Amino acid sequence: MSSDKYQQDEQRWRQLMIESLRGEQPPYEQLLDEIGNVLDGYLRLRFGQLDVIEDCVQECLIAIHQAKHTYNPKRAFRPWMFTIAKHRTIDILRQRSSRIKLVELAENKYPSQSDLENINGVIDGLRILQSLKTNHREAVVLTKYAGMTTLEAASWLGVSESAIKSRLRKGLHILRKQLESEA
Amino acid sequence: MDKQRAQLIKNLSQDLEVISSPGQTLNITILWLMINFSLTVLLTLATGPFRTGSFDQLQTHPQFFIESLVGMAAIILLATFSFKSGLPTGRTVLKIGLTPCVLLLIWISFYFYGFLEPALPASMEGKREIHCNLTTLLIGLPSLLLGLFMLRRLWPLDPAWSGLLLGLAAGATPALIMQFACMYSIEHIFQHHLLPGLLLGPIGMIIGKYSLKK
Numbered sequence: 001m002s003s004d005k006y007q008q009d010e011q012r013w014r015q016l017m018i019e020s021l022r023g024e025q026p027p028y029e030q031l032l033d034e035i036g037n038v039l040d041g042y043l044r045l046r047f048g049q050l051d052v053i054e055d056c057v058q059e060c061l062i063a064i065h066q067a068k069h070t071y072n073p074k075r076a077f078r079p080w081m082f083t084i085a086k087h088r089t090i091d092i093l094r095q096r097s098s099r100i101k102l103v104e105l106a107e108n109k110y111p112s113q114s115d116l117e118n119i120n121g122v123i124d125g126l127r128i129l130q131s132l133k134t135n136h137r138e139a140v141v142l143t144k145y146a147g148m149t150t151l152e153a154a155s156w157l158g159v160s161e162s163a164i165k166s167r168l169r170k171g172l173h174i175l176r177k178q179l180e181s182e183a
Numbered sequence: 184m185d186k187q188r189a190q191l192i193k194n195l196s197q198d199l200e201v202i203s204s205p206g207q208t209l210n211i212t213i214l215w216l217m218i219n220f221s222l223t224v225l226l227t228l229a230t231g232p233f234r235t236g237s238f239d240q241l242q243t244h245p246q247f248f249i250e251s252l253v254g255m256a257a258i259i260l261l262a263t264f265s266f267k268s269g270l271p272t273g274r275t276v277l278k279i280g281l282t283p284c285v286l287l288l289i290w291i292s293f294y295f296y297g298f299l300e301p302a303l304p305a306s307m308e309g310k311r312e313i314h315c316n317l318t319t320l321l322i323g324l325p326s327l328l329l330g331l332f333m334l335r336r337l338w339p340l341d342p343a344w345s346g347l348l349l350g351l352a353a354g355a356t357p358a359l360i361m362q363f364a365c366m367y368s369i370e371h372i373f374q375h376h377l378l379p380g381l382l383l384g385p386i387g388m389i390i391g392k393y394s395l396k397k
Contacts (some may be wrong), residue, residue: 004359022201023201023202026196028195030197032195054187061188062195063200066197067271067338072205072206072270075272081273083272084340087340180273
């Protein structure tokens with residue numbers, strides 16, 4: 001995104017938010033509409049075509065609505081908005097299992113070579129996961145993208161369920177930190 | 184755009200109300216500090232009188248004045264930054280909490296220095312009937328709970344750390360007030376004032392983790 005567009009968006013959103021805090025509905029509707037689209041793009045770029053993305057966007061909009069009294073009009077709007085959105089997204093990913101259409105291999109107890117290629121393809125396509133160690137990435141992808149339970153993922157990888165839970169927790173923690181550092 | 188999202192946006196817009204002073208924590212911090220100190224003094228008085236001449240010692244013993252001043256500043260900063268952590272600014276609580284925690288450590292280090300050179304001569308004067316370790320702990324608890332209730336109205340992203348900062352502020356207050364109410368002896372201060380007071384930090388952390396979660 002060009003610096004001019006970034007600045008224009010920032011100024012417009014800030015102005016819309018200031019008007020919204022005065023109780024004006026049309027600017028608020030426009031603001032939520034615009035940031036909804038931005039969050040949609042932002043999350044799809046980082047997490048791929050995960051089927052909970054739309055849920056994440058809507059939950060983020062609700063969170064932003066509930067937290068609107070914490071926005072200081074003297075400060076930039078974007079860091080405030082993204083801070084809430086990132087935390088809410090990670091919380092949702094923690095709470096929910098999800099599935100992407102590409103990966104149907106969760107139903108197979110033992111992975112075939114093509115399954116592994118599929119899942120590696122998914123992993124490679126997701127920029128956000130590249131910073132994770134293999135162990136953590138496997139736990140995140142199997143439970144959050146392939147939709148496996150922690151027990152299924154543990155059986156698939158031949159490790160204990162507690163090990164998967166621990167790797168998942170660590171993996172999501174690293175993702176949260178990475179998202180925070182992108183502010 | 185998803186129809187559900189469009190409907191959600193419409194509903195949220197209809198739910199909009201005017202917000203008078205958005206993004207501010209100064210008022211809430213001042214209010215909590217005033218209630219916290221008033222409540223602590225009142226509850227301390229309810230358990231026994233203050234040590235005779237303890238406030239005069241602020242003038243006659245500069246080291247006592249400075250250590251009390253630093254303690255007071257630490258409490259104010261801990262409360263300020265705890266409430267600030269209720270605003271989603273992108274700054275981590277670790278960064279937010281560093282300054283007040285350093286000041287808190289400086290305050291505690293005054294009492295370590297007191298082992299070599301105490302601010303006041305050790306005395307049993309002011310010794311309280313009730314166990315002051317339990318008193319310190321219990322006196323700080325209402326302020327902590329009130330503060331967490333107030334903090335809940337904001338949007339703390341790291342509830343445990345926000346609770347820790349608030350717990351330390353709520354616990355340090357009776358610990359500081361006890362230097363005026365109770366006997367002054369370094370060992371006694373550590374065991375019966377500072378330790379139970381600081382224990383409210385982890386207590387605040389645990390309560391905050393569950394009560395402040397959005």
